[in-house]
Amino acid sequence: MADSSTPRAAWSGKWAFILAAAASAVGLGNMWRFPYLAAKYGGGTFLITYLLLVFTFGVSLLLLETALGRKTGLSAIGAFKAFGKQYSFIGILASAVPFIITPYYCIIGGWVARYTAGYVVAEVDAMADGGGFFTGFITSPVDSYIWMAIFMALVFIIVGLGVKGGIEKANLVMMPALIVMAVIIAIYTLIQPGALEGAAYYLLPDFSKFSPELVISALGQMFYSLSLAMGIMITYGSYLNKKDSLTSSVVRIGGFDVGVSFLAGLMIVPAAFVAMGSGEAVATQAGPSLMFITLPSVFTGMGSVAAIIGFVFFLLVLFAALTSAISLTETLVSIVQDGLKCARKKAFAIVIAFVLIVGSIINAGYNILDFIEPLGAGSSLLDFADFFSNSVLMPIVALLTCIFVGWIIKPKTLIDEVRISAPFKPAGAWSVMIKYVAPVLVIIILVAYVAAQFGFFSM
Numbered sequence: 001m002a003d004s005s006t007p008r009a010a011w012s013g014k015w016a017f018i019l020a021a022a023a024s025a026v027g028l029g030n031m032w033r034f035p036y037l038a039a040k041y042g043g044g045t046f047l048i049t050y051l052l053l054v055f056t057f058g059v060s061l062l063l064l065e066t067a068l069g070r071k072t073g074l075s076a077i078g079a080f081k082a083f084g085k086q087y088s089f090i091g092i093l094a095s096a097v098p099f100i101i102t103p104y105y106c107i108i109g110g111w112v113a114r115y116t117a118g119y120v121v122a123e124v125d126a127m128a129d130g131g132g133f134f135t136g137f138i139t140s141p142v143d144s145y146i147w148m149a150i151f152m153a154l155v156f157i158i159v160g161l162g163v164k165g166g167i168e169k170a171n172l173v174m175m176p177a178l179i180v181m182a183v184i185i186a187i188y189t190l191i192q193p194g195a196l197e198g199a200a201y202y203l204l205p206d207f208s209k210f211s212p213e214l215v216i217s218a219l220g221q222m223f224y225s226l227s228l229a230m231g232i233m234i235t236y237g238s239y240l241n242k243k244d245s246l247t248s249s250v251v252r253i254g255g256f257d258v259g260v261s262f263l264a265g266l267m268i269v270p271a272a273f274v275a276m277g278s279g280e281a282v283a284t285q286a287g288p289s290l291m292f293i294t295l296p297s298v299f300t301g302m303g304s305v306a307a308i309i310g311f312v313f314f315l316l317v318l319f320a321a322l323t324s325a326i327s328l329t330e331t332l333v334s335i336v337q338d339g340l341k342c343a344r345k346k347a348f349a350i351v352i353a354f355v356l357i358v359g360s361i362i363n364a365g366y367n368i369l370d371f372i373e374p375l376g377a378g379s380s381l382l383d384f385a386d387f388f389s390n391s392v393l394m395p396i397v398a399l400l401t402c403i404f405v406g407w408i409i410k411p412k413t414l415i416d417e418v419r420i421s422a423p424f425k426p427a428g429a430w431s432v433m434i435k436y437v438a439p440v441l442v443i444i445i446l447v448a449y450v451a452a453q454f455g456f457f458s459m
Helices: 014-025 028-032 034-040 044-072 076-081 085-120 132-138 143-160 163-190 195-203 212-225 232-238 246-276 287-300 303-340 344-366 381-408 411-418 427-453
Strands: none
Touching: 014 163, 014 232, 014 246, 014 303, 028 034, 028 085, 028 212, 028 246, 028 287, 028 303, 034 044, 034 195, 034 212, 034 246, 034 287, 044 076, 044 195, 044 212, 044 232, 044 246, 044 381, 044 411, 044 427, 076 085, 076 232, 076 303, 085 132, 085 143, 085 287, 085 303, 085 344, 085 381, 132 143, 132 287, 143 163, 143 303, 143 344, 163 195, 163 246, 163 303, 195 246, 212 381, 212 427, 232 303, 246 287, 246 411, 287 303, 303 344, 344 381, 381 411, 381 427, 411 427
16 A cells, blocks of 8 residues: 555564564653552552553554554555545544654653763762752753753654664664663662662552552553554554564563563662652652652762762663654654655655754743743643643544544454464454444543543542
């Protein structure tokens, strides 16, 4: 179904695809949101729930998107349009997601790069001042833009080298390094006095914390963490060889995501537990405050090794941010290339201009445009972009995608694609998941997160 008029990139093999897709899945959400949710919702109880959701709902949607991409050989817009022009709007909505996310993701990536550099030049105490350093940095009309641009430059260089020459090689270095660093920090953390009590809080199930809120939170974390409903997996699937097994690939991608999330919790929860004295205190920290305010204070308490541990940790987070930003940017390039039927270089130049301009505007929400508070007092342009893309647009895209595959083109269309490269024994169960179960779960995510944003529901 792909248009042969423009040369299309391809993976060098199945493991290159698995590593790239896993790199896309492993991002900032694994590092700053998963540990907080695990601490909040009963440790092992949350871990078990998350594991079950990833290997049922998660891998089912991963398989759907990669099979759709491989069958059509196109990115999101073209993939849906291949079955009829009337369906291209689903691809347009899916493609809008990475166009919204990439610019602000690069802003946060700039924050991580700044902190990584801060530990190199021994600003350990300055960064652990309770939030003043962080607030001063992100509201700066100069420094925040410089570090955003530095992070963008790293991403653009890697994507500019192409799928095989850039993305594959970068992932081959960053993903193993990320895992090794995570293991090292986790081990070091666990030998600190009192850390084992924190590890027990993180690992042992507390079934009294099981609740609908836990399930919805685990569902949302899984949904966003696996890079679903944003065109990435459709794009990456379009680069995949027909001989490579889709079923085994998506299971391994899910395994990577679970493994890195687990290690992130093992690094962060015991360390924060020691510093803050209880799991309940850890559970009050989420997102940027956990990453850029709480943890620098934790590292400062480690004495002479504070700079080393802080640097290794933020380098790990930087790699996680880079791998996700690379996949987002590559998806944009593929969308533009397919949409305009132009050369990759031209598509890439358009993407660079777009990300720079929109990123600068969103970043201005912390300084010269800080008077704009789209979600109420204290909110920023970045908060709005994050809410609209993650909590509204992505669930809508996933719902439309499930309806499209489950009820319009029928699951057999993609089951046949999957079976080209490997047997697919659970095809019947997968069909039920896509037609009935997944749409219900996606609607729950959509309603819960919108309700939580406006104070009708506690998350």
